[in-house]
Amino acid sequence: MKGRRRLTRTLRGLGALAMALAAFFPFYWIINTSMTPTDKLYSGQQTVWLDLSRAQYAFQILVADSPFLRWLTNSAVVATGTTILGVLLALLAAYALSRYRFSGKGAFSFVFFSSQMLPEALIVVPLYATFVSLRLLDQHAGLVLANTAFAMPVAVWILKAAIDGVPVEIEESARVDGCGPLRSLHHIILPVIAPSLAAAAVIAFFDAWNEYLFATTFIRTKDLWVASTGLASFQGEYQTPLDLVFSGAFIFALPAVVFFLLVQKRIVSGLTAGSVKG
Amino acid sequence: MHKDVTDRRATQSPQRRSRFVWTPYLFIALPVIYSLVFSGYPLLKGLQLSLTNAKLLNPNGGRFIGADNYVELLGNPATWASIGVTVFYTLLVVVASTLLGLASALLINESFFGRVVVRAMLTVPWAVPTVAVALVFIWMFNDGSGILNTFTQALGLGRFGWLTNPDVALFSVTLATLWKVTPFVMLVLLAALQSVPAELIEAAKVDGASPLRTFRVVTVPAIMPTVRVVVLLMTIWSFRRFEIIWLLTGGGPVNATNTMVISVYRTAFNNNELGLASALGMIGVVMSLAVTVIYAFVDRRGESR
Numbered sequence: 210m211k212g213r214r215r216l217t218r219t220l221r222g223l224g225a226l227a228m229a230l231a232a233f234f235p236f237y238w239i240i241n242t243s244m245t246p247t248d249k250l251y252s253g254q255q256t257v258w259l260d261l262s263r264a265q266y267a268f269q270i271l272v273a274d275s276p277f278l279r280w281l282t283n284s285a286v287v288a289t290g291t292t293i294l295g296v297l298l299a300l301l302a303a304y305a306l307s308r309y310r311f312s313g314k315g316a317f318s319f320v321f322f323s324s325q326m327l328p329e330a331l332i333v334v335p336l337y338a339t340f341v342s343l344r345l346l347d348q349h350a351g352l353v354l355a356n357t358a359f360a361m362p363v364a365v366w367i368l369k370a371a372i373d374g375v376p377v378e379i380e381e382s383a384r385v386d387g388c389g390p391l392r393s394l395h396h397i398i399l400p401v402i403a404p405s406l407a408a409a410a411v412i413a414f415f416d417a418w419n420e421y422l423f424a425t426t427f428i429r430t431k432d433l434w435v436a437s438t439g440l441a442s443f444q445g446e447y448q449t450p451l452d453l454v455f456s457g458a459f460i461f462a463l464p465a466v467v468f469f470l471l472v473q474k475r476i477v478s479g480l481t482a483g484s485v486k487g
Numbered sequence: 488m489h490k491d492v493t494d495r496r497a498t499q500s501p502q503r504r505s506r507f508v509w510t511p512y513l514f515i516a517l518p519v520i521y522s523l524v525f526s527g528y529p530l531l532k533g534l535q536l537s538l539t540n541a542k543l544l545n546p547n548g549g550r551f552i553g554a555d556n557y558v559e560l561l562g563n564p565a566t567w568a569s570i571g572v573t574v575f576y577t578l579l580v581v582v583a584s585t586l587l588g589l590a591s592a593l594l595i596n597e598s599f600f601g602r603v604v605v606r607a608m609l610t611v612p613w614a615v616p617t618v619a620v621a622l623v624f625i626w627m628f629n630d631g632s633g634i635l636n637t638f639t640q641a642l643g644l645g646r647f648g649w650l651t652n653p654d655v656a657l658f659s660v661t662l663a664t665l666w667k668v669t670p671f672v673m674l675v676l677l678a679a680l681q682s683v684p685a686e687l688i689e690a691a692k693v694d695g696a697s698p699l700r701t702f703r704v705v706t707v708p709a710i711m712p713t714v715r716v717v718v719l720l721m722t723i724w725s726f727r728r729f730e731i732i733w734l735l736t737g738g739g740p741v742n743a744t745n746t747m748v749i750s751v752y753r754t755a756f757n758n759n760e761l762g763l764a765s766a767l768g769m770i771g772v773v774m775s776l777a778v779t780v781i782y783a784f785v786d787r788r789g790e791s792r
Contacts, residue, residue: 222599228591229608232670236611238634239623253632302518309511317519324526326775328727330748331768334755335532336525338546358525361518390510419616421730426756437618441734451626458619469614470607473674 239462243267243455250451267452268460277457279432280439283349284418284461287435290353291360291417292410298357299364299409304394306365307372308380321362329359329422337426347429355423360413367412371405372398408472415465436461530772537766543759556766565742566750566767570774572657573746577725579661580668584721585714587665588672595673596680609670617667621734624663625650628735650736653743660735660744667731668724672717679713680706719782726775747771 244267245255271277305311306318336355337346345351380393388396399406421437428434434442440461443454537556541549560566595605612620627633628649636646649659683706691701729748732738738745738753745753747767755764 218597218599221594221597222601224594225591225599225602225605228594229605232612232666233608235620235623235627235666236615238627239619242623242626251632253637255632255634257634298518298521301514305511305514309508311508311511314511317515320519320522320527324522326723326727326779327526327530328729328748328751328768328771328775330727330729330752331533331765331771332526332529334751334761334764334768335529335536337755338536338541338761339529339532341546355525358522361522365518390514415614415616419618421616421618421734437616440622441618443622454622455626458622462615462619465616466611466614469610473606473610 236462236466239455239459243452243459245452247450247452267450267456270450271453271456271460275453275457276432276434277436277439277460280434280436281460283433284436287349287352287356287424288414288417290349291356292414294353295357295360295413296364296368296406296410299361299368299413300394300406302361302365303368303372304390304398307369308377308390321365324359325362333422333426336423340427346427347433349428349433352424352427352435353417355427356417356420360416363416364409364413367405367409368402371402375401411468411472415468418465533765533768536762537769539762541761541765543755543761546761549762552762556763557770560763560767560770566770568742569745569747569750569767570770572742572744573726573748573771573774576657576661576664576744576746577722579658580664580725581718581721583661583665584669584672585718587669588676588717589714591669591673592676592680596677609673612667612670615667617730618734620663620667621731624659624666625735628659651740653739653741656736656740656743660732663731663735664725664728668721672721675713675717676710679710683709715782715786719779722778722782723775726771726778747774 241257241259242250242255245260246266249255302317302321306314340346340351343351345354375398380388380397383393383397419437420435421441424435425438425441428438436457440454440457443449443457536546536549538551538553539549540552540555541547591609595602627635630636630646630648630651633649635649640646647655650656687705687709688701691705696704726746727748728746729752732744732746732749733752736744738749748771751764751768751771754760754767758764
């Protein structure tokens with residue numbers, strides 16, 4: 210009986226290992242490709258194991274010769290703007306949805322989450338027309354505005370669940386002392402929900418960081434491109450220096466991977482808080 | 488059900504019960520208006536554009552032509568082909584990701600050595616930006632030097648035109664999608680599995696039920712609500728999914744992967760037909776709405792049982 214238990218456990222461990230490898234392999238392949246010289250890549254000589262002999266070469270060229278650094282900076286600017294604006298607005302909305310009963314509450318929630326249903330490819334067409342008239346094309350600010358609209362609902366979801374978990378009594382006693390809602394939000398709620406706030410910020414940031422469609426449609430000038438547009442511009446060209454492109458892809462992907470690893474538990478618990486209770 | 492901050496005040500001072508609390512509206516006004524501006528307004532504008540013959544180079548100069556765009560689209564077999572590709576892609580992704588996600592969640596539900604590492608690695612597909620995912624999958628799918636063909640050839644299966652063969656392309660795109668999406672499904676279902684009350688499982692075991700029967704009778708009903716939500720989300724997201732398909736194939740080869748959203752984008756930005764594209768987009772929105780309505784209907788039936 211014990212032996213059977215151990216067999217199941219081993220099989221389970223092996224199955225999980227296979228899954229983990231399948232999940233990790235493409236990311237590993239990005240690293241591998243970035244370290245293999247281009248001529249080797251195109252002649253089918255890429256090895257499964259890492260060839261570390263010329264590892265830094267591609268990275269050096271990438272940083273020195275291409276506009277890649279500028280694109281990364283643009284991405285960071287847009288993502289930061291989206292995070293600040295998005296989380297701020299989401300905080301206000303989440304507080305209202307969590308702490309108050311008011312008519313129209315359901316309708317307001319619906320407005321937020323319906324935006325998650327609409328295809329970006331549909332929204333981008335009229336938004337493009339609007340941005341043309343507002344002269345917001347080729348402006349990072351325009352991109353921030355567009356991204357925030359879509360990053361906000363998920364942040365609202367996470368923050369509302371977090372605020373729900375803070376006992377109302379704490380605020381009530383502060384209310385008796387004359388503390389208004391804004392101050393209690395600032396001094397009482399914020400410190401307590403700090404981890405969820407961080408998780409919401411990370412999601413909003415990388416939502417904008419990873420974003421491709423709006424960025425490519427609204428920002429036309431090469432100098433103003435964000436990293437996702439810049440990287441995507443390389444695909445399909447024949448003489449593409451693949452090791453360079455993949456070095457860029459790795460640098461682009463790494464922050465997202467690191468931060469998501471740090472906050473993943475909180476995100477999943479925030480997202481499932483509503484549906485699992487059901 | 489948590490208490491409302493305004494509750495106490497109402498009971499302690501009766502004369503204030505009828506006072507209108509405007510604070511929540513103040514808080515929620517800006518975010519809601521913002522959402523409306525960026526999702527509601529484009530939707531309306533899209534509707535307006537769909538009734539005109541607007542072109543890309545002159546977005547706001549289209550002439551009103553009524554339902555002409557819709558008539559043209561619905562009479563065009565290419566539109567129906569696109570709807571077909573969308574439905575097929577969605578079915579593939581939803582079914583595969585739910586089954587795979589459930590299987591993997593069951594697999595790592597019990598603890599085992601290295602579980603933390605496995606969970607960490609499973610976050611990677613979710614975190615990696617779509618552009619990077621597309622780049623590496625294009626390379627892995629490469630006819631000549633891609634690792635996948637190297638692999639299948641070594642297994643004696645020959646080489647495939649993963650992204651170049653119209654019969655294979657949609658499956659390749661689905662594969663890349665599944666890689667990105669299944670870990671999320673798995674994590675959500677895992678959370679659901681872990682919230683199944685342990686006492687129920689114990690009771691079933693005490694009653695002598697086999698693991699399979701316990702699964703069917705206890706676990707499945709308990710996680711059904713979550714599974715339903717996951718299926719709905721994955722369906723809506725598959726309808727919406729643009730970037731990975733666009734970057735991998737651009738809708739080709741020969742429209743094999745031309746889902747509706749891809750078609751909308753191409754019609755607008757490659758063919759310059761803004762009005763026509765908006766009309767196609769509207770048809771897509773109606774389809775999404777229909778799915779949500781059907782889902783709500785089925786969900787209600789399921790709950791009343």
